[in-house]
Amino acid sequence: MTSVEEILATWLDKFKPHEDGALLPPHHDHCLACGPDNPHGHHLVVHRRGEEVHAVHVFDQRHVGAPGIAHGGAVATVLDDLFGFLLYLTGAPAVTRQLEVRYDSPVLLGVAYELVAKIVRAEGRKLFVEAEMRDTSGGLVAFASALFLRVDEAHFRQGASNSPPLARPI
Numbered sequence: 055m056t057s058v059e060e061i062l063a064t065w066l067d068k069f070k071p072h073e074d075g076a077l078l079p080p081h082h083d084h085c086l087a088c089g090p091d092n093p094h095g096h097h098l099v100v101h102r103r104g105e106e107v108h109a110v111h112v113f114d115q116r117h118v119g120a121p122g123i124a125h126g127g128a129v130a131t132v133l134d135d136l137f138g139f140l141l142y143l144t145g146a147p148a149v150t151r152q153l154e155v156r157y158d159s160p161v162l163l164g165v166a167y168e169l170v171a172k173i174v175r176a177e178g179r180k181l182f183v184e185a186e187m188r189d190t191s192g193g194l195v196a197f198a199s200a201l202f203l204r205v206d207e208a209h210f211r212q213g214a215s216n217s218p219p220l221a222r223p224i
């Protein structure tokens with residue numbers, strides 16, 4: 055099944071240029087936010103839109119916090135992962151060093167929201183990024199900012215000794 059090395063090889067291959075409008079590939083098949091094979095996941099689908107990344111997303115009962123409302127951690131997960139798609143535009147892996155989420159309105163289950171993320175600036179290894187989540191009327195329901203730091207492959211190999219769960223059905 056899928057080893058850390060196999061995932062890493064596949065993932066790094068995804069950093070080739072993606073055309074404007076292209077569907078961007080999931081980070082890997084079991085990624086909590088975007089992996090299509092993770093039954094607990096959000097199955098986030100993201101496209102490139104110019105120098106931004108864009109998604110339309112619906113939270114469901116698996117992500118419930120208060121009844122009918124998405125858990126704040128679930129919202130943060132999706133926003134953090136959306137930032138991870140900006141990395142395909144930079145051509146280099148990076149990880150979240152700091153994430154801040156402002157929750158302006160409850161995110162309702164079963165309702166479509168539009169998400170957009172962009173790189174605000176890059177300084178050496180540092181990528182400063184921002185994202186917005188809006189309802190269908192254009193109202194801002196959440197705003198996130200984050201610092202990502204570029205890392206090399208060795209960073210991801212730190213998980214190699216814990217990789218067997220990736221190879222088993224979840």
Ligand SMILES: CCCCCCCCCCCCCCCC(=O)SCCNC(=O)CCNC(=O)[C@H](O)C(C)(C)COP(=O)(O)OP(=O)(O)OC[C@H]1O[C@@H](n2cnc3c(N)ncnc32)[C@H](O)[C@@H]1OP(=O)(O)O
Binds near residue numbers: 062082148151210211
């Ligand atoms: C299984 C196989 C894998 C295959 C592929 C899988 C793909 C996987 C998907 C990935 C796609 C993303 C998906 C979603 C995003 C995640 O979920 S990422 C996961 C969550 N994040 C993590 O686990 C990261 C954990 N943290 C770390 O490992 C380390 O802290 C880091 C991030 C590598 C940084 O460590 P470091 O290199 O020692 O950096 P450090 O010296 O602390 O800071 C570097 C610079 O940043 C500055 N800095 C640090 N913090 C701040 C701050 N808050 N504000 C301003 N400046 C700061 C420092 O001052 C320093 O500045 P300079 O002195 O260089 O000017």
